[in-house]
Amino acid sequence: MTEQPHEILFRTLADPSRRAIFERLCREGEQTVGALTARAGISQPAVSKHLGVLKRAGLVRDRHQGRQTHYSAHLGALAPLIDWTHRMSQFWHHRFDDLEDLLERMDQ
Secondary structure, eight states, rough: OOHHHHHHHHHHHTSSSHHHHHHEEEEEEOHHHHHHHHSSSOOOHHHHHHHHHHHHHHHHOOOOOOEEEEEEGGGGGGGHHHHHHHHHHHHHHHHHHHHHHHHHHHOO
């Protein structure tokens, strides 16, 4: 059974450290591993591992410049999550409309 794109994103962003790294790249733009490690509160190997997971999920991109690797958020990769939340929002909106109709009929 193949994992759906939104499931991969949920699993990837479920880890608080990974989510913090991704959020930081979203807010502050491109960063090196060293810059991310300085404020991450975890070791450089751990930051690198999290970046690898984020990269495999398509959430970050890397760019090599000399001996440094720069990472940036790829916001387009969130599209499956946005689509999923939109579908769920519509689902619940319709459910609440149905419930409202039922309650109105019960009051009559």
